[in-house]
Amino acid sequence: MQRSKTNTSVQQYYEIMHRYLLPQRGTLIVLALLLFTSIGMQLINPQIIRYFIDTAQSLGDLQPLIMAAVLFIAFSLIQQLISVIATYFSENVGWKTTNTLRVDLAAHCLSLDMSFHKSHTSGSLIERVDGDVNALANFFSSMMINLVGNLLLMIGIIVLLFRESWMIGAGMTIFILFAVYAIQRIRKFAVPVWTGWRQANAEFYGFIGEHLEGTEDVRANGAAGFVMNRFYAMLRRMLPLRVKAFLGFCAMWNTSIFVFALGNATAFAISSYLWHTSNISLGTVYLIFFYTELLAKPIEKIRTQMEDLQKADASIARIRELFATRSAIADGQGEPLPKGPLGVQFRGVTFSYDGDQPTLDHLDLKLQPGEVLGLLGRTGSGKSTMARLLLRFYDPQQGEILLGGANIRSCKLADLRKRVAMVTQNIEIMQGTVRDNLTFYDDSIADTRIIEVLQDLGLGAWYETLPDGLDTLLASGGGSLSAGEAQLLAFARVFLTDPGLVIMDEASSRLDPLTEQRMEKAVSKLLQSRSCIMIAHRLSTVQRADHILILDHGKVLESGKREQLAADPSSRFSQLLATGLEEVLA
């Protein structure tokens, strides 16, 4: 069991390293060279001190002592310079690699299907894409080089100690092995507690994020106390986790202190013995002592790198988990969709969100290209679900959906989404300019076209009020835009593309009848050579429909040509019309 664990652990580091560090190998080589030079200097300096002490014991010239001191200082300064240059290179590597990782992670998340996004708050995704990747920054930039470098430093010291006396060399080797073993053991305890803490952190920021968005509701309904209580409950959960996580670090620091004191004691014992028996010089005793002290740095460095590795461990596991999350929607091979208006066909489609009650039940539907379908039904009857299936945000459990004769599962998702446009009543305005919100950063759409569309939709007057025209910044979630205007902007997005099927999911629900009428002309123009599915509550909206389909609990209640159904008094449709009429006459 444990064996395979270490194997996957090593394997996952190897994979990540290979993919992200390899492109940076030029810089890594430079870093390595700098590091080796630095190590060399660190090994030489103590020799200078030994020479100094021994020469000072004898009553010789003062000159060589001064030379030795100056040389020592010179080497120190050079080492300082090297470390600054090394920082530049290692930071660069760190940022380049983590940026690439972030982009890959974000791109992967964006490609995941709706069921993933509905179950993860954007706050927790920020913790993952930014927080977890940040934890890896050190790993990429300097950890590998430092670990290898420090290992070489340790080996260098051992070799030089063996040169003095086999006893001291052997003693120090045993000491180092013991130190490394002890630190490894402690790590096994510390990693899981750190993961627990990061998870709690992600949840906490998910909670904060949601409430920063919903301040209006909370304020006006006097629910601030409730939110604060939730906050306190989270704190109570988080404190013990944090204490445990930090005790993990504490254990690691303590282990290295203890082990290190043991090393000093060993050095004292052995060098004292050698002093009394083999007549080594005082300078050599100091040399041994100095090298033992010098071992502290690499072991310390290894310890702190281990701590970072601990954080990286937890983060790498979470990142791999994220990458491994496959979209339930697999891209098709690339069957082409025909040009022009697209016909729609649902054949025996059954779908349920959670595997329990089906939202759609053996649904059949046929729409000719260029026709307009009006989809009616109670809320929750499955109307929006049909739209989501058409855009392949989900796949039906049974049955198939054809678009222009092609099974949408075999089309490329990108093609599908280019040819099918959807307008909903969700406000999805991003922080950015008006232009960005309308074109989604597509530079190929000319400004003149954008303004033309805005005017067609009756947003001309609104456009005139914008202080910076299309460059005006809009706040996240719409800000000072009224909900109706935000919806018109969503329409404008569709007009700027060239779909073969337009789905309008209660798209004009926030518009007053007057504005809706004004838009009618533009919508008529839009639908001229396109198919359309209109999901609506308001009967006036489905006025232009050729066909009507009424859904109830996922099954087709009634379907047929609009005119026929309206004329037949026993049809559900005409009953609905009568209800609508009542509200006018009341």
Added chain:
Amino acid sequence: MTTFQYLWRLIMYKPLRYVINAIAWTVIYLAPIIPGLVTKEFFDSLTGNAKLGYGVWGIIALLMAATLGRIVLIIIGFITDVHFRFRMGMLLRRNLLEHVLKQPGARAIPVSPGEAISHFRDDVDQSEEAASWSVDVFGMTCFAAVSSYILIRIDAQMTLLVFLPLVLVISAAQLATARLQKYRAASRESTAKVTGEISEMFGNVQAIQVAGAEKRVIERFRRLGDDRRKAMIKDRLMTELLDSIFSNSVNLGTGLILLLAGQKMRAGTFTVGDFALFVYYLTFVTQFISNVGKFITYFKQMSVALERLTFLLQGASAKMLTMAKELHLDNKNAPSDQAAPVEHLHTPLKRLDVDGMSYSYPDTARGIANVQLSLARGSFTVVTGPIGSGKTTLVRTLLGLLPKDEGRIAWNGEPVDDPGTFFTPPQSAYTAQVPRLYSDTLRNNILLGQAEQEGSLQQALHAAVLEEDVAQLPGGLDTVIGPRGVKLSGGQAQRTAAARMLVRDAELYVFDDLSSALDVETEQKLWERMFQRRGDATCLVVSHRKAALARADHIIVMKDGRIEAEGTSAELLQNSTTFQELWYGDEAPAADVAAGEPAKTK
């Protein structure tokens, strides 16, 4: 509030814990004094200069005992530190959250939620870090004092000549860190941009996927990441340059000692043991100076963090951040989930008057101007008008969700000074145009802390036409609805928000566009039940649905931010062109839909 005051107030939040923490860490930092002396003893014993008569084994025993003592102290120190830091950091977050929740609901934070999270997370972490390091500085100062004393006793000249230049060099480097603040602010800003971008990306996934804009959005993200890299490298390089001076000072100091000690060692006035002690303490003293430097850096970062946090407060005093408040970490004191403190007395509404109310959005200068209206008890008033005419703005400004620029509001003739606090249950309850649901059970989403009284929840569900939907949910009312409550359909979300409003007994119910996502039949039921239930509560509704307009006692028609006309629907149909257009549109009434005739244009 200066940064120092900020730090002081953070420390004073839990002074006892801070003091205990400081004592623990002071002793921890003093601990290395002993091993230093033991090392000197060892070398002196070899050359025969030993003061104490211990052999090698005695010395080793002394060393290990001191080590074990230090280990125990460190465990204690970690525990005290983590408890102190947690409380301090969470106090800041608590105060920030509470303040944000008290702001006008529609203008609660000046930045996007994603950026605000970066404030909550990183700026508070920085403040915590600086405060925690202050403890370390304290401990290290004690070590520096004690060790300096010991070293001066051995050789005063050496101590001064070695340490003084070091201190000067390092202090000079310290002064150079003034430039650090600029780079730090730049790098924090670029991080916030990246965080904000991630938040936007994942908050609007559906729109991005529908528009097929994934590649472009990612490309933009890549560019922002690169900008951040450049800012961060500048920041790090500056820090490292100064850090290297601090960390190399041990070697430089050792070199200085070598320069000066040569003669004295030959003369025998300076033993190898003394040399070992000097170098040993040198390590710690330079560590001390570099850590003081680090602390000063953290302190400067803290002032950047303070600035950014203050910005989030939108004008409130920064003192608010550090006000001492209870964190309820002790379970026994846990306030109940249902606590809903009554902030003001329940005053039944007789009349609500608004006079000359105006508000304009700072970035677009659109809004409402000079609004005057009166609501009598029990009336059902509808605010209508074309899109963008200011209906939602009117309602929000009245309720204090937007801070009004001008105007007077009077409740039963008494002026209302703070509408944001006044217009909450039991005075009024509100349903926003865009329902916001939270990751919690459906029950909690509706109650939001409201105490459940004698079936009030059931009544609210009935009035909001939600009973059937609840029956169909797998866990009923205890179903957890996902982030932003999106596992519910649009109509269900809207009705949940309505239930949330209705479960609260209020004098005035305000709802904005309640039925946009509802089908005709459900809408009818909703209005009917709403009417049955409301008794003589007063209602103010924003709508253009005929179901609402037909029932209204009084209709207010808005256009371009001003009230254009008022009256009953019959009056307005005769007198107001805007209302006629709203009612009929550009074509004949809905009667034609039934006949299937094409729309007639006027």
